[in-house]
Amino acid sequence: METAKKTFKDYPDLHYRQFDFQNASSFSEAFDQIDILFLLRPPNISDIEKVFRPLLKSAKQSGINKVVFLSVQGAEKSKVIPHNKIERLIQEFQFNSIFVRPSYFMQNLTSTLLPELINKRSITLPSGSVKFNWIDVKNISEATANLILRFDNYRDQSYEVTGKENKNFGEVARIFSSVLGEKIRFFSINPISFYFRKRREGVQNAFAMVITILHFLPRLQAEPKISDNYQKLTGKVPTTLQEFIEREKDKLSQPDKM
Incomplete structure (x- = not known):
């Protein structure tokens, strides 16, 4: 809680509650006198039940009675994903709800994929040449805030939130190369090899499975739809990949700070 207070120190009117996804005893106190719940799934939690x-x-x-859930684009079509x-x-609990279904996060480039980008100047995934739609998390938060503030106008609907570009990782690597002024390479490997590579790197089984499916499954699907x-x-207008990489390039160009 202290970390949260430091992070949001410029917002003195905020109130804080102790909450832990994996500690059910924290739920009732956290939910007391709350009328709307914004829900997301931490990447490390795969046991939904x-x-x-x-x-x-x-x-x-x-x-x-009101839930806004940060889902993913195409969630309604795949029972495999959490x-x-x-x-x-x-839906089973009969909440009034809004499902926000964003496309692929640009911030994956500055989180999950960052260590390899920094240390090896490459991206390795089982995604082949398939195109992903790219969205800035800042754009998702802006759209979601509007849905929360005007919940009754949008209730019981789902909204895909996408950027305006469908690009594969080879194209993304070329944008990196242009912005950083050095060669960034993309390597596509088969999903089994990728999964075991992640396990050797110390990634937990559930998360290794999730990121393997996330980057391989789109090869079996149609190109993502772009929504407005x-x-x-x-x-x-949503952030472009070029704008995002320009904005975040300091994180990507200083291997001595990793």
Whole structure:
């Protein structure tokens, strides 16, 4: 909680509650007198029944009837991914809900994929030449804030939030190379090799499975659709990959700080 208070020190009117996804005893106090729940799935949590069923049950018992869930684009089509299971749980508990379904996060480049980018100047994934739609998390948060503030106008609907570019990782590597002024390479490997590579790197089994599926499954699907929901909700144009990489290039160009 102290970390959160330091992070949001410029917002003195905020109130804080202790909450732990994996500690059900923290739920009821955290949910007390709350009327709307913004829900997301931490990457390390894959057991949806164990964690999210008691969480949603507690929310319902606490009088919460509105849920805004940060899902993923295409969640409604794939029962393999955990977001699909959470969406169905929310519906099972009969919450009034909004499902926000964003496309592929640009911030994966500055988090999950960052160590290899910094240390090897490369990106290795099982994604082949398939195109992903890219969205800045800042854009997602802006759109979601509008949905929360005007919940009753959008309730019981889902909204895909996408950027305006579909690009594969080879194209992304070329943008990196242009912005950073040095060669960034992309290597595509088969999903089994990728999974075991992640395990050797110390990635936990559940998360290794999630990132393997995340980057391989799109090869079996149609190219992502581009929506204009972000523009409709905010009146603004989404961030481009070029703009994002320019903005974040200091994180990507200083290996001595890793």
